[in-house]
Amino acid sequence: MLAPRSLPHGCVDRPEVNDCDSCGARALSVCGSVADRDLERLGGLAEVVKLAAGAVLTREGEPAPHVFNITSGSLRVYKLLPDGRRQITGFLFAGDFLGLAIGEFYVFSAEAIEPTTVCRFRKGPFRALVESSQPLEHMLLHRTSHELAAAQNQMLLLGRKTAIERLASFLLDLPGHDPARPTAPGHVRLPMKRGEIADYLGLTIETVSRVLTRMKAKGIISMPSQSDLIVERPDLLRAHAGGEI
Amino acid sequence: MLAPRSLPHGCVDRPEVNDCDSCGARALSVCGSVADRDLERLGGLAEVVKLAAGAVLTREGEPAPHVFNITSGSLRVYKLLPDGRRQITGFLFAGDFLGLAIGEFYVFSAEAIEPTTVCRFRKGPFRALVESSQPLEHMLLHRTSHELAAAQNQMLLLGRKTAIERLASFLLDLPGHDPARPTAPGHVRLPMKRGEIADYLGLTIETVSRVLTRMKAKGIISMPSQSDLIVERPDLLRAHAGGEI
C-alpha cells in the first residue's frame, strides 16, 4: 500500500510560522496539533536538500545521521538483495517522514523519482525535540501506526494476491488525482515507471504490462497515455482488489 | 519478520507495582522508562482475558473497542481474502501490543496459538492515559517503528525471496531458544504448524515441508521432532536468508 498521504483529508495547511519558507516542517502541524513554538524549533534544525530525479538520498547499510521530511516531489524507498532483486517498500510524497525507525545505519535506500525537495534533520537534535514535545511525538506515533497498517495490507497483497489483484489494489491506492489540477473523474496519474510498479508489487515489468493490457481489454481501465489512466469501472477494480473475482 | 520480542535484550523485568499480578502491564516498563505511577493507572484499566488454544481475540471488520497486551502465550495475527486465502502478518508473544493502529474496526483477526493470557484495555481510557504520559507514548512509538521496519523486511521476503530463502529467514528470526529452559546451541522450537508457517511466508504447506526436507538433505538443519529443529549450519542458513546462494 502507498504511504499515507501527508495531510489528513480536509486538513488545510497552516501559514508559515518560521523563516524556512520552502521547508515542509510546517506540514507537520497536522491541522494545528503541533504548537507553533515546536515548529519554529523544527524549522531551526532543518536543512533544505534539493534532489534531481534519480538522486540518492539514503543507501541501505550506510551510517544514518539524518531524518527527513519530504517537502515536494516523491521518493521510492526500497531494499535490495545482493543479486539485485529489489523490493520497493513504499513511495513517499510531500509531508511524509523518512527514517524514524532507523538505528545507526539506514535499513533501506531512498531515491528521488522526480525533482524533489526534503528537509533534513540531524537525528540527535530531532529526537531531543520530539522528546520535548508530546504533540509532535503523538503525531509521529499516529503516522507510524498507519504506515504499519498499510504495510500489513501490502503483506497480504505480496503473500496472497494474484497479479491482477495486485494491480487493482495498487491503482485504487493511488491518489485519485493531482491536487494541482482538477481532473476527470477516475483519472489517475502513474508517476512511476513499469519497473517501479513491478518492484513494488513483487512482479516483473512484463507481467505489469500484460495485466494492464488485460484490464484495458476488459474495459476496466483505459490509458490515454502510458502514465495516465482512467478507471472506467471502479466497481470491477474494487472487486478485483478485494479478491472477489 | 516476527514481531519484535517484548523486552529489549538484557532488560530485566521490574517487580510488580500494582495489584494486577498476572497482567503484563508491568512489562511496559521497558527497563524503567515508564513511571510506576503510569503502570498503576494502566493496571487499573486492565481486564485479564484467558484464551484457550485457537480462541479468537479479534475478527477483522468487527467493532474495535479494545487494545491488548499479551501476558503469556502467543497469537497469530492475520488477514483474509473472501475466498479464504490467509496472510499471517505476524506472531505475537508475551509483552507485545496489539491494536494500536486501529480505528473504529479491527483491520486484522487475532487468535491464540496456544493457551494465552492478554490484558485488555478500552481504547478511550487507554488513549487518554497514553496522552498523559509521554514516556509511555515514546515507548509505543519506539516499538511501532521497529514493527514497521520488520514489516518492511517481510515485504522484501514476500515480494522477492525464493521459498528456501523465506524459510531460512524465518528460522533465523525465531527466538533462538525458549527462555524457560536452557537448550542446545542452534536449537529452535517451532510452536506453529506448517500451515501457519506457510501462511506467514506466502507459501503452501507442501512447499514448506519440501523445503525443510531439502534443508535436512543438505545438512543445514536437523529435526529431532516435527516442532524441534537444530540449525547445524548457521552460516549456510544466513547465506540463504540473505539471498547469497
Added chain:
DNA sequence: CTGATTATTTGATCTGAATCAAATAATCGT
C-alpha cells in the same frame, strides 16, 4: 526535427511453486 536511447508491449517458452492425490506419522480422546 531526427536519430539514438530508453521504456513498453507482445510473443514463445520455461520453471518454481501450486494443486491434486496418496501414503505415512503424530496426536488425542477414550
Added chain:
DNA sequence: ACGATTATTTGATTCAGATCAAATAATCAG
C-alpha cells in the same frame, strides 16, 4: 494402548508468472 482424527511428507501434474527474445513506442539530446 488403540483406533480415529489431524498433521506432515512425498509424488505426479499443472499453471501463473518468470524469463528470454523481439517488435513497437516514447523520450531526449543535439
